[in-house]
Amino acid sequence: MAKITASVYTSHVPAIGAAIDTGKTTDPYWVPLFKGYEPSKSWMEASKPDVIFLVYNDHATAFSLDIIPTFAIGCAAEFKPADEGYGPRPVPTVIGHPELAAHIAQSVIQDDFDLTIVNKMDVDHGLTVPLNLLCGSPDAWPCPVIPFAVNVVQYPVPSGRRCYNLGQAIRKAIESYDEPLKVQIWGTGGMSHQLQGPRAGLINREWDNAWLDTLISDPDAAASVPHIDYVREAGSEGIELVMWLIARGAMDDVAGGPPPKLAHRFYHVPASNTGVGHLILENQ
């Protein structure tokens, strides 16, 4: 049977992608950020999964205001890097895993989560920047990826509790798949940032780190944080953090297993407008 081996959490700031694409990763501004992901790259080499289930949000790229799915699962064979207005990022096409994606859709929808099934979609920096941070800039991504897009652009976005419960349903789906695949689940976005209005530039290092502590040791408490706390304390775009709860809800301890092992933790301010957080949790 398939098994979730680990969960990875990271911010997905577009400027990180731009720094990689324009060869600025050794600029003094970016050195501390990329240094924080060096252990993650080594970990990824040593713990290569068969599939990554990657939770992210689309930033008005694949989804305009014509259709706004709350949860969308990518079931296609491949996903092209999107042109977000600056031309497509020069990164590999993302290869999907249609069989596992279809299995997860079937299982999770029967567990009362009404996913939108997407068979054609370009993927933006929300998905490709985390892949760069963990895998570098290879000619091909190391394994198939199932994109899972969450609406965090138009309010109301799903609650933290809803995301956490969905993670548990995704875990059940993955662990009922017959092939013995090693699957990682990634939650991306956040941490504190606000990109709009006179309050733009808000960063809350203390709140971010306290939230990381809670996510690691008491995920049920993290799932209880209401939307308004994210917005007030971590900025209007800090709400993206609800996506981390999908990955956290899929870990063994939530289903009665042992607590996960913290393999890596990193926090850095700033990347452009954003407080960058990163965790790797392994199932024991």
Next chain:
Amino acid sequence: MALEKPYKDIPGTTIFDADQSRLGYHLNQFCMSLMKAANRERFKAGERAYLDEWPMTEEQKQAVLARDLNRCIALGGNIYFLAKIGATDGKSFQQMAGSMTGMSEAAYRDMMINGGRSVEGNRYIGEDGDAQAHRQPQGKKD
């Protein structure tokens, strides 16, 4: 019955909810059209004529022409959509975000390098933080 909107008491912040989305539908879809290189070229060649192809309000069109992102947001724009205008203009996300504060580009960048804007005084309308209405625009000379 009016629905609860607890986020209305945060200074300098507009939450893009279903009501804002309804107001801004055509404005945001205009922005979305700039994802295509050919449309970016046509927009740059004649902004007013291009905007007139969209059923936007005159106020929305003026806000776009003036690149007044705060006004665009008040009229239903969403920052991820408005960012397509910035991309067309060759601006980074940081330049766009900074433009909404009244700070110079350098002052905004320095604020971010020094750890970003503090939440202190900026949680609730009526406090005295730098995002409060009575302290706008920021970066003005005393």
